[in-house]
Amino acid sequence: MKNNKMELKFKVSSFRKIPNPYIRSDNTGETKPEMYVLICDVKDLPSDIPMDTNPRMQNEKTKVAKKIQSSLTNHTERNFYLLNRGMLLSAKSVTYNNADNVVSVLFEDSTVHGNVDGGHTYTIIKNFREQLEEGEQYVKIEVLTGIEDMFEQLAAARNTSVQVTDQTIAELENRFELIKDAFRNERFYSDISYKQNDIKRVDVGDILAILNLFNIDKYPTDKLSPLPINSYSSKKSCSDHYIEEHKKYSDDQTLNPYYKMMGIMPTIAKLYDELEKNMPIYYKGDASGVKKYGAVTGVSMVKPKKPKYKSKFYEHDMDYSTPNGFIYPILGAFRALVRENNGKYEWITEPISVLNELGSDLVASTIQMSRDLGNNPNATGKNSNLWQTLFMQVKMKTMTPMWIGGTTKWSILTKFYLFTKSHKLTSY
Secondary structure, eight states, X not given: OOEEEEEEEEEOSEEEEEOOTTOSSOOSOOOOOEEEEEEEEXXXXXXXXXXXXXXXXXXXXXXXXXXXXHHHTOSSOOOHHHHSOOEEEEESEEEEETTTTEEEEEEEETTTSEEEEOHHHHHHHHHHGGGSOTTSOEEEEEEEESOGGGHHHHHHHHTHHHHXXXXXXXXXXXXXXXXXXXXXXXXXXXGEEOSTTOOOSEEHHHHHHHHHTTOTTTSOTTSSOSOOTHHHHOHHHHHHHHHHHHHHTTTOGGGSHHHHHGGGHHXXXXXXXXXXXXXXXXXXXXXXXOOOGGGSTTOEEOOTTSOOEXXXXXXXXXXXXXXXXXXXXXXXXXXXXXXXXXXXXXXSSOHHHHHHHHHHHHHHHHHHHHHHTTSOHHHHHTOHHHHHHHHHHHHGGGOOOEEETTEEEOOHHHHHHHHHHHHTOOOO
């Protein structure tokens, strides 16, 4: 979490809170998504809305941008707020003072709070509103709160054309041949989408985020940092890195970490599904008394007479759906079982066997961290201490003690694990 707390106050001509249709009576204290719709004079729009959350690069020279500008500065037809789809903001909270028609929007975490969609609209408004009079043009603003756990999904859905366009270009340049070759014999091979409007159930961007967890060139296993937390927090950065690596090693792909990884990619997919489907089995309850996996915050359970959930790759039937904030840190820990040998990645030991042996401990550590963080799967997925602790729990399976002077000496990594285990370190 990047704590860049900022509160913006500005005048609006209309404010509406759209009730969450799923909330009836809820006393659990959990944060639920809420929607607010504002109509604001473009002259009153703040100039410093955070933009780190917007994946789109603003290019005012495109035809679309010029149409936005033309609509905004049209002095004869005052309908910009109807013709333009407006802006989407993610925020920590929203309050409204109906006495003076002022709304207060609080942004707290710059990785998930800010402008999610409508960056071109925002940029053009700031650059051209001086040409307008007060009350001449308005803009619609949608503000969502409580969506931290689904931010990646939201950003991808609202900015599909941007993220998928990058992948489409990469597909046209044949940059995904490594992925296709690795998974050619897997039954989900034909279910992978690589380009825009290719609607299939497995997005190559998800695959690249998962593979990033096992990139030991970028995240060496003999160090505690860096950690591949961006696999959870920024799927797009994982896609960008894959494309960059492919370009970097265009003359010799055998040096590309993803080429080295090809041999273990199918097992990574199997490991993911094994973890996802067995999370309820690994869960043994916790100190707070919650014994049922479906009662854990963030976990969903299949309703009676409804279809089963399906695992990500091989579509195994599941009664529970687990948040990525739990799955990614655990899966990422299995990077500890990867090594490079003769220019190829290989497993030090069979990973699914290790998962079945350590699964209960890994899941217990993860869910306890979520409780320590206020029952927050999103914060759990970004917690570096959890990632380190889980990594060490798996790493211990590959380590043997060194006998020096008649005593057993463990590496500094082992000492770190034992320290975090005993102190229950967390970061906020």
